[in-house]
Every structure is written in C-alpha cells, then in structure tokens.
C-alpha cells in the first residue's frame with residue numbers, strides 16, 4: 093500500500109465504536125430509545141437514559157447498567173436542570189415526546205391535542221438540543237426521531253404530520269446553527285414497542301399483519317434496527333442535516349388508514 097492510501101486510511105476511516113464517549117438518550121428507558129441506548133452501550137459508550145419516570149432495579153433490572161435521569165420534555169426548566177447536572181457528553185438522541193393517541197383532530201374545539209403534541213414533541217426536542225448544546229463535544233451529534241407521516245400525510249394525523257415535519261426542519265437548522273456538531277433525524281417505520289399500546293391487542297395484531305404483508309422488508313421493525321442506524325449517525329463524521337429512514341420501505345406502500 094502506498095503512502096497516499098495509508099494517509100487516507102488514517103485520516104478518513106470512521107470507526108463504529110464509541111469507546112470513552114458519553115451518550116444521552118431522552119426516551120431511552122423503553123422502546124426505540126432503549127434500542128439506541130443498548131446499541132451505544134454495546135459500542136463502548138457510557139449511557140444515560142432520560143424520561144419522566146425513574147425506575148427501580150426491581151421494576152426494570154434491564155436498566156441497571158444505565159445512568160437514569162429524570163426530565164419532562166413539556167417542562168423546559170426540568171430539561172435545563174437535567175442537562176446541567178449531566179455535564180459534558182458526546183451524543184444526544186431524542187426519541188421521546190408526543191404521547192401516542194394524544195394528538196386530537198384538526199377540528200378539535202380547543203386545539204388542545206395539537207398544542208400538547210407541539211409542546212412535548214417539537215418544543216421538547218428543541219429544549220433538549222438547546223440545553224444540551226453547551227455541554228456537547230465539538231465532534232458530537234444530536235439525533236431526533238420522527239416518523240413516516242413527516243413525508244406522507246395521513247388522514248386524521250394533522251398534528252403528528254405537522255409536528256414531525258417541524259422537528260425535521262429544526263434538525264436541518266441546527267446542523268447549521270450548531271456546526272460542527274452534526275444534527276440528523278431518524279424517521280422510523282412501524283417498530284414493535286409500547287407506543288402502540290393505545291390500540292387494543294386485536295388492532296395491534298391487525299397492524300402487525302399489514303406490516304408483514306405490505307412493507308417491502310416483510311417483517312416488523314425492532315428498537316435494535318433503529319439503534320443500529322443511530323450508531324451509524326453518531327459515528328459517521330460526514331453526515332449532517334439529513335433524514336435517515338429506517339422504515340422497512342413503509343413509504344413505498346399504502347398500509348395505514
């Protein structure tokens with residue numbers, strides 16, 4: 093191998109490990125966030141998982157290896173206090189926000205659904221980035237999580253569609269605002285998590301059957317699938333301001349509603 097290719101390898105070969113790095117996952121105690129927390133820990137990072145509830149080792153032995161942090165995305169002061177207490181770290185991943193089934197409809201009399209959804213998912217993502225930024229490493233990353241409705245509106249989901257699109261726009265803006273910190277969004281498809289528990293078991297089974305039959309990947313997404321993609325965004329040094337779909341091809345087919 094000549095000198096030029098050795099130099100290329102030394103300068104340009106990204107690693108997939110996070111040894112010695114610190115990762116904070118907001119929404120990391122369950123679902124997609126827990127998939128991200130596990131992937132980061134397996135790659136060598138020290139991981140803090142944040143959400144409203146702190147869970148005892150008896151309740152959740154699987155969280156014992158993570159630092160637990162308490163914050164509520166709808167309460168900016170609690171977000172600021174949490175990040176000031178966390179201190180320096182390398183990668184922020186925000187999955188949380190926007191309680192399932194809480195979005196109301198376009199014609200809601202008091203617009204409470206969209207206000208709550210906006211407050212939690214959009215302003216919550218904003219608050220996390222805002223109060224994490226002073227503590228983030230210069231070569232660190234922020235990753236937000238949206239969903240397929242950001243790209244393909246669905247009847248009855250005006251609040252979700254609008255808020256997810258706003259989060260993706262925020263992600264692009266922050267890629268400029270916070271550079272060289274890299275800022276991206278993951279847009280998952282159906283992922284098997286507690287998030288779907290607002291539906292009955294029979295409705296969930298129906299959805300699972302549709303996903304298996306219609307999504308080009310022909311299987312249900314898992315939190316580990318998203319964790320794998322999140323690790324890629326944390327470790328690839330040249331990706332910023334983008335949306336990465338981890339959806340099994342959801343947007344290529346009609347499946348929901």
Ligand SMILES: NC(=O)c1ccc[n+]([C@@H]2O[C@H](COP(=O)([O-])OP(=O)(O)OC[C@H]3O[C@@H](n4cnc5c(N)ncnc54)[C@H](OP(=O)(O)O)[C@@H]3O)[C@@H](O)[C@H]2O)c1
Nearest residue numbers: 119122123124143144145164165188238239282283285287
């Ligand atoms: N699952 C899917 O198929 C799917 C597909 C596309 C997009 N998404 C999006 O992905 C995100 C995560 O979904 P998921 O499936 O991982 O859901 P999940 O398993 O229900 O996890 C949500 C997590 O967010 C935390 N959380 C909720 N509200 C919070 C708040 N106000 N402040 C702080 N933490 C809060 C919850 O913990 P606490 O209750 O302890 O606060 C929980 O750990 C959601 O925005 C969802 O819309 C999911």
